[in-house]
Amino acid sequence: MAELEALEDWAAVLLGRLQPSARNKLARSIGQALRRSQQQRIIAQRNPDGSKYAPRKQRNLRGKQGRIKRKVKMFQRLRTASFLKVQGDGRAISVGFTGRVARIARVHQYGLRDRAEPGAPDVKYEQREVLGFTDADLDLIRDQLLSYLIL
Template identity: 55%
Template sequence: MSDDLTALETWLSPLLTRLEPQERTRLAREAAREIRKNQTKRITVQKNPDGSAFEKRKPRDLRGKQGRIKKKMFMKLKMARYLKAQGNEQAVTVGFTGRVARIARVHQYGLKDRAGRGAPEVRYARRELLGLSENDLEIIRDAIIGT
């Protein structure tokens, strides 16, 4: 992944230096929106950037729980309210904001956290919510070439 980003950066830098700052900003915002859209789609289908499926939740006894049991993870987390895309002439940023950023970080890196106040600490499975796939890199390349 890091090698792909380095190769993309070396390929794009001469092309980006030829653009005016306003054009770079517009291009960065457009790329950020497209990357966010792809991240949202990938989170919806519960896939890591490499194409593997998210590790399933641990089974729980939900016999006493009233109402509907939600099966998919991160359905609210992927909303544009929480998953922000920003771009300026220097950088493109796609990431989580607010209180959900902590939840996303715990799942992204497979850290320990408490499910609720007073609950025991649990190590969560690693589920990469953010990451560039080959499809995302293609979108960036096409956006640059199209300008």
């Protein structure tokens, strides 16, 4: 996180010279680029440090009727733009989840205990960092800032 603070200190002077509408436009474009980056990382099933997500627990599907889907990637709907929200204004940018989806993502992000469905026993989930900064994300922010300020 020290790199992020250094980037913030470096950009604060330059951003202070921009008009509020220009800062808002820049924040939205950076937020959307960060969301795309997070979506690609979720598709690849990778933590921000580059390691793979912990695999799902094996389930006994012998008694299940109908078609059994196998090899479905985790967080397929969570990564869509309708759930992964971007908020940006001249002062801050945030990329995250809201509502019930945020609770599900938080359980996986920190490896907490939760119920898979109502009435089910509590289960300890493996930690899978759904959101997080990679070095490429920091480079993306810096490049977006530079390209906006130069043009």
